[in-house]
Amino acid sequence: MPTLHIPARPGSSDALFDVWTPDNAIQMDAVVAACVLVAQADGRVTVEERQAMVRRMRTSPLVTVFDLDEILSAFAVLNQRLDHDLEDGEARAEAAIAALDNQPTFARLLVETACSVANADGGFDPAEWQAIVRICDLLSLDPADFDVAPTAQASP
Secondary structure (H helix, E strand, C coil): CCCEEECCCCCCCCCCCEEECCCCHHHHHHHHHHHHHHHHCCCCCCHHHHHHHHHHHHHCCCCCCCCHHHHHHHHHHHHHHHHHCHHHHHHHHHHHHHCCCCCHHHHHHHHHHHHHHHHHHCCCCHHHHHHHHHHHHHCCCCHHHHCCCCCCCCCC
């Protein structure tokens, strides 16, 4: 399968080229699974979270190699699976994410995409933060590398 070399984003100081494989179902499933786990972390997917994922998929040169209709369909299927059988849905999502464990460039991009979904509704709540930490654990990454922390909760 051919690879697509995507240059760093305009204005980015990162000279490293990011490489995704178009139509790679393993990579796409992992990205979708991470987005769903984060969006579902607090028990429901908000409109803002879904829109953040769609926006990221449409505008980020890092993930536009994937077909948006396929992503939306996969997101809906996995989201529904989590709604109907949480344990099975989480196990399937975690397996999809773990498939990128030995691919550090892809793994980092996946976490960055998941972070954009978590931040869509104004910050990381503790459940979303835990989902990011779990994703990082599955990918053998340090969550501290992504500068994420739960948003402080207001005291009652």
